[in-house]
Amino acid sequence: MLRLLTAPLVLTVLVMQSIRLALGQIWANKTRSALTTIGIVIGVASVTAVIASLTGLKAKVLKDFETLGTNKIYVNPDWPREGRFRNFNWRVIRFRPEQFDGLLERCPSISNFTMMTNRSKKVSYGIHSIDNARISGINPSWHEIENRSVILGRPFTLMDEENGWQVCLITPAVRDELRLDLDCIGKRIIIDRRSYRIVGVVETRVESGMFGQMGDSKEVFIPFPTAWRLWDPWMYIIAACRKPELSQEAQAELKFFLRQTRHLQPDDPDTFRMDVIEEYLKQFNTMAATMTAIAGGVVGISLLVGGVGIMNIMLVSVSERTREIGLRKAVGARPSAILLQFLVESVVLCLFGGLMGIGIGQGLTTLISKIPNAHFLSMAYIPLWAIGISFGFAGSVGVFFGMFPAIKAARLDPIEALRHE
C-alpha cells in the first residue's frame, strides 16, 4: 500500500536525481557536451532568429498599417467584369463630387471622408524646381483621416474650398528642395504654370519601409475643388469608419449609398471598388506563415543532424558507464528506471543545447535589428512562444534520439555489465 502511495514520489525523485546526475555529467565533460549539442544550438539559434525577424517584420508592418489607418476604406471607380458597364467610357465610370453629397448623413458608420485626386507635376520656386512632385487635391477632413497635422501655418478650411483659392500645403522635403525659407508661409510657388500661396507645412508621413511609394515625402496639397476644376477629373475617396469593427457595416452603407447616387439598376454590378487595409494584412499574415514553415523545415534538418550527434554521445555515455548500470541493476533498479535515467540525461543535454541556442539566437536578433538600411527588421524580437517551441523541439529531439541508447542501457545484462572493464 505504502509502495503504491509513494510511487509517484519515487518517480519524481528518480527524475530529479537523474537531472542532477545529468547536469554533473555535462559539467564533467564540458567540451564534449558543447561539441555534441552544437547541432541543436545552431538549429535553435537559427529558428529563433528567423522567428524573431519575422515577428519584427510583422510588428513593423502592423505599425505601418496603423499609421495608414485600419479604419480607412478606399473607394475607387472601377469597371465591372461583366454587364452593360464593362466597356463604358471612363467618363461614365468616374466619380463626381456631387455623387457624395449627403454621404455622412446617409452612412452613420462613417465618421468622415475626403475626396482625393493625385497628380505628378512640376513645382518650382524661382530657379529651383521639383520635376515630379506628388500633387494631391484634398478636403479639409483629410488632416483628420490621414492623421497628419500641420507643423507650421494652418490646415485647409472650408473657406479655401468655397472660394476656390489657389493655396497649398507642402511637406518639409519640398521646402528644402525648393530652397524656401524655414518660415515659408505666404510665399508663392508655381505648380503647373499656376501660382499658389503656401499656407502651411504638413509633417512628413512616418517613413514606411514596406510601402516606399506611399512614403514619398515630396508632397504638395491643394484644395480639392481647385484641383477638380483644373485637371483631369478623376477622383477617389477615402472614408473613415467610426471604429475598425464597424468596417463591414460602413462598406455596406457606402455600397448602398453609391449604388443609389450612381443610379445603378438592381441587377447592375458595382461600378466601384472598396479596399480595406485588413485585406492586405491577411495576405501578409499568410505570407509570413509560409516563410515560417519554410524556415521550420530548414531548422528541422539541422535538429535532425543535431539529434544524431546526441544519439552518438549517449551511446558513448552508456558504454562508458556500463559498470554503473550494472551496479544500479544489482541494487534493484528496474530496466524502466535505467531507461528513464538515460532519457532524462539526453533530454537535459538537448535542453542545455536549446538554452545556448536561444542565447545565441538573441544575440543574432540584436545584430539583425541593428543592420543599417533594414528598418523593417528594427523591431525584431523573440516572442515567448518561440522560446517555448524551441525548448519543446530540443526536448523532443532528446527523447527521440536518446531512446535507442537508453533502451540499450536498460537491456544490459547486469552480470555482463558488472564484468565490463
Place this chain on the structure above:
Amino acid sequence: MSMMPTSRDDVVIRLSGVARTYKVGVESIHALKGVDLELRRNEYVAIMGPSGSGKSTLMNILGCLDRCTSGTYELDGRDTTRLSSAGLARVRNAQIGFVFQAFELLPRLNAIKNVELPLIYAGGEGWLNRKARARETLTKVGLGERMKHRPNQLSGGEKQRVAIARALVNRPSILLADEPTGNLDTRTSLDIMALFEQLHQEGQTIIMVTHEDDIAHHAKRIVRMRDGRIVADELTGSNRQIATVAPAT
C-alpha cells in the same frame, strides 16, 4: 538432500537440482550440474572452489542476477524461477545485499548518497526514510564521521564499508559478498571480517564467495565446489561439534 529437521520459516534459501547451461556457439557449457543447497536464517557461509568450479555462477543465481536453466530456487519461501527481469530487480532490491570485490561505488556520489541508492529504487517506507536509514547504516559499519566523503577521498577499507552499508540499508534477507577482501590488504581484510562477524552476531545471513582459505574460515560453514557440483559442505572450527550432529550433505 539435507536430513536436518528444519522448520520451513527458518530456511532462507533452498536450491534443488539447480543447473545452468551456457550456449557458446553450438557448444553447451554446463556451469552448474544440479546443485542442492539449503541455508537457514543467520547462517554465515563461505563458498569456495577453483576458478571454473561454478561458484560465480552459483553466486549470480543466488543474487537473482541470473536464472537457472533447470531446477528451482526458493528465496524466503518464494520461487524466483519464473520472475520477470523487473520482478528479479525487485527481489534484488528488497531481499539481497551485494558486496563486490571492487566496491562498485558511484564516484560522483558521496558515501551517504551511495548508501541511499537501493532505497531510491525501493519505494515505500524505506524510500521515505532513506536519509535516516542511510545515516544509521553508515554509523553501524563505523563510518558515521565520513558520510559526506566521496569514494576517492576514502581508503579501500572505508570504501568496502560504504559498500557493505549500501548492501544492508534495505535490510536484505541475505548479504552476498563476492571476494569482499580481494582488493584489500591483510589488516583491512581482518577489519572487514570482524565487521562480518559482528553482522552475523546481530542475525544477518551472510554468503561469501572467496578463494582464500583463511578468509573462508571466518565463516561458520564452508561449501566447496568443483566442476559445477558441491563436493563438500562442512562446518568450521568450533562449530565442528555441531557438524557431527547435523550432517551437511
